[in-house]
Every structure is written in C-alpha cells, then in structure tokens.
Amino acid sequence: MRVQAIAVAILSTALSGCSYVYNILAVLRDGRVVFIVDPASSNAPSCVRRVEVSVAGSGERTWRESVDYDDACTNRFPIVYGFGFKGRNQPDWPAIQATALQRGVTYEVSTTTGATGYGSGRFSIREDGRIVNESALSEAEARP
Numbered sequence: 001m002r003v004q005a006i007a008v009a010i011l012s013t014a015l016s017g018c019s020y021v022y023n024i025l026a027v028l029r030d031g032r033v034v035f036i037v038d039p040a041s042s043n044a045p046s047c048v049r050r051v052e053v054s055v056a057g058s059g060e061r062t063w064r065e066s067v068d069y070d071d072a073c074t075n076r077f078p079i080v081y082g083f084g085f086k087g088r089n090q091p092d093w094p095a096i097q098a099t100a101l102q103r104g105v106t107y108e109v110s111t112t113t114g115a116t117g118y119g120s121g122r123f124s125i126r127e128d129g130r131i132v133n134e135s136a137l138s139e140a141e142a143r144p
Contacts, residue, residue: 024109024121025133026081033081033101033131035109037119045113047073050093053081056106056122066093069115079111103127106134 022045023038037044050066063082067075071087082098089095101107103125111119122134
C-alpha cells in the first residue's frame, strides 16, 4: 500500500510539471483591444487554442473562441478582441459573439495554449479610453 501511495505521489508531481502559466496583457492597437503575452512572463507561447473574456466577479462572458487541438497553432498571439478564430470550433467550448467592452469595468481574460498552457490577466478601460492592466499574479499563484 505504501509503495502504491509513493507511486501516485511521484506520478502526480511529474504530471503537474507538464503544465505552465503565463500572464496576459491587454493593449490598444489601432483602436482595438489586443491581448499579448506579458514580456515579463517566464513562458512565451505563440499559439493559442482558447480565449475567454468575462466581467470580473460576475462571470458574465463577453467573448469566447475555442478551436480543436489539431487547429491550435492556426491562431497566434497577439489576439484581437472579438475576431473569430480559424479552425474547427471545439464543441465543449462554443463560441460567444463579442459584446462591446465598457469603460470603467474590470475584465478577466484567460487563454489556453495547447493542452497544458494557461494564460490569465485582468484589465479595465479608463474613462479616457486608456487600458489599465491590473498587477498580474505570480505564475505560481495563477496556476490552475
């Protein structure tokens, strides 16, 4: 029994080491909200398979796109808010048509890269139209 418990502990540790996290920043480019990987993140994925934006604290989704694993690298950072992804939609995560982002509201963005990379960030649009990214969680705190 003890050997089995040790084996489970080792396997769990090994499998959890396969995932990674990175911070997402919202920026304004040509009048559009664009999501990029924070240059300060220790991981720098280029492909993205899923993105979801929601109102912080409420869970109200304002936009979602997700594609099949086989189409994951068809979509790359930077991601423009509201633009549809190329590839086959993943049935478990149906797309949600983007709604207009409001000034003074805090939003959360999350992304999935491949099967084990996870990005997240929080941002708001000030009354003057500038985007403010909230301080990102450390990668250890952001781990799902």
